[in-house]
Amino acid sequence: MAAATTPATPALNERLTIQIPFPSSRLAAVAASVLDVDKDLKPEVSRRFIRTQDNMLILDFQTSTLKLLRTVVNSSMEMVQMVVNTMDAFDTEQQDA
16 A cells, blocks of 8 residues: 655745734724634635734735735735724724824
């Protein structure tokens, strides 16, 4: 019986970092925590790291192909836009300040 071989994991050579400014560090942290709920479906070919620094939301992407990078970034930016729109409509602390 031959030993089973596992396919090689593709290298995550395609990388991109996006920094998105928010009006406050509180809003950047809220956005990060909301976006971080969705985990990577296939971490062997695509990874997204979310962090904040002061009022910046920082998204780091690593993928195995440029096409996948474009797809993952596009999807993430759509989610960021939804979070920003929701904050704009419902964040009462920002409106009262």
